[in-house]
Amino acid sequence: MNFFLQAHEKLQESKFDVLLSDAIAPCGELIAELLRIPFLYSLRFSPGYTMEKYSGGLLLPPSYVPVILSGLGGPMSFKERVKNMICMLYFDFWFQTFRENEWDQFYSETLGRPTTLAETMGKAEMWLIRSYWDLDFPHPTLPNIDYVGGLHCKPAKPLPKEMEDFVKSSGEHGVVVFSLGSMVSDMTEEKADAIAWALAQIPQKNDLLGHPKTKVFVTHGGANGLYEAIHHGIPMIGIPLFGEQHDNIAHMVAKGAAVALNIRTMSRSDLLNALEEVIDNPLYKKNAMWLSTIHHDQPMKPLNRTIFWIESVMRHKGAKHLRPLAHNLTWYQYHSLDVIGFLLACVVAATVLSVKCCLFACRFFVKQEKKRKNE
Incomplete structure (x- = not known):
């Protein structure tokens, strides 16, 4: 712990403007939080796209987006969609278990407040994913997520x-x-x-x-x-x-x-x-x-785009204007379960009220008919 504190003090003295980390390996976001500087992620993928989904807010419907590490690609048959769904559920369960273990406790103790690994990762200003639509298949994305696959590629030089x-x-x-x-x-x-x-x-x-x-x-x-x-x-x-x-x-x-x-x-x-x-x-x-x-055929080369986003985060001290509001919602709010529950309650209440009104009307008319006959 003393070594960690010494390293933290040395990093504080260096006065960094931004931190670039790989989401697949925890602690980069923790260092950025301690230094109070913005951070970006550069990654190829996380298992099952769990971190991109739960921390980045990325929507990846399993009906047509092959889950990473499923071995699937392209249009999926019914059997493959079943496999894809099973893979997604498996990795979701893995991530929920993973983030609820000692990592959440470690992050909370280090930062001195209750938090989770996923919540801390969710503060990333940009997600620079090392893929593109030449390798991957189209799916919904977000303003603070960019695809920079092939940023290391260069024109071939003459051979010896x-x-x-x-x-x-x-x-x-x-x-x-x-x-x-x-x-x-x-x-x-x-x-x-x-x-x-x-x-x-x-x-x-x-x-x-x-x-x-x-x-x-x-x-x-x-x-x-x-x-x-x-x-x-x-x-x-x-x-x-x-x-x-x-x-x-x-x-x-x-x-x-x-x-x-x-x-x-x-x-x-x-x-x-x-x-x-x-x-x-x-x-x-x-x-x-x-x-x-x-x-x-891109307006800007992947490497230049990566450099642009890093410098943009440095210039603006973050990229809050690109951050989706989904990060402000709980899981049940994100899936509109509270709204759905309210609407269902309204429907049930209206149905019950309608049935009672109908029964009351029927009883009223029956009484009136009996009264008329008795007279």
């Missing part, structure tokens, strides 16, 4: 002479880029042999992404590599390994720019057939170029 000579030696066949990220070290020798065998069967060579001769990108589906492929308009073969990689590849498959393989069941022939399919079928290249056009 030795590498350029190697690429040119491929002739009209071109090259294939193969990368499975840091997780490739965990691959079994059997799978490594299958991949090496399949790559040896095609006339293309292997090299870096972004060269005009690149025909296909064999990838694990990480967001950074995926956006580099989109940036350059390169079709893909996805071999997802964990996390959101299954979702990323599912989205690319739904958009017609990739073929997906299962690392657990993939054989030599499976990879070879996928390579031949993507290389020989021009539709994959056409769809990849279409996504690339969407990615580049």
Whole structure:
């Protein structure tokens, strides 16, 4: 605790104007609250989009928005919508349990007042989500949420002479880029042999992404590599390994720019057939170029947009004018349950009153009829 206080004092002396944090890792918002400075989030996703929903106020209807980590993408069948709903409920339960544990207590004790992790996160001025409509599918958004996917992408630079000579030696066949990220070290020798065998069967060579001769990108589906492929308009073969990689590849498959393989069941022939399919079928290249056009057809580059929002928050000491009023509501107010309950009560009261009036009128007329007959 002494170390924390010393670090806090040192940060206070530095007089920062703004804090940029990743929502997936707690404590950035706590530091901003202690320093009394505005903060922004930069993230690819949170499990099940729970933080974007409960802390950011983002509306993500499960009827047509695939939940992250569900492995779904594109238009969903009834069966897939059932799976999507189950995934959403699972992650919602996880988030409710997660935020009600010691994190809420820790934040309350640190700030000296009752609060929760979700409430503190909800004070973010901007949510800069590292995705865009070339990878994701359209859904409702908010003024203080911007999509800056591909902000790390840059035009390809000339290759070193030795590498350029190697690429040119491929002739009209071109090259294939193969990368499975840091997780490739965990691959079994059997799978490594299958991949090496399949790559040896095609006339293309292997090299870096972004060269005009690149025909296909064999990838694990990480967001950074995926956006580099989109940036350059390169079709893909996805071999997802964990996390959101299954979702990323599912989205690319739904958009017609990739073929997906299962690392657990993939054989030599499976990879070879996928390579031949993507290389020989021009539709994959056409769809990849279409996504690339969407990615580049923006009024401002993702990196420039990110810089703009950070500087905007610094200039205005926040972005309260973009903050949705949903943050001021309780969960039952947000879903209008109090209004619905009031209206239902009115309907019930009116119905009961109408029934009683009808019964009273019936009794009155019956009495009048009996009286008339008796007379």
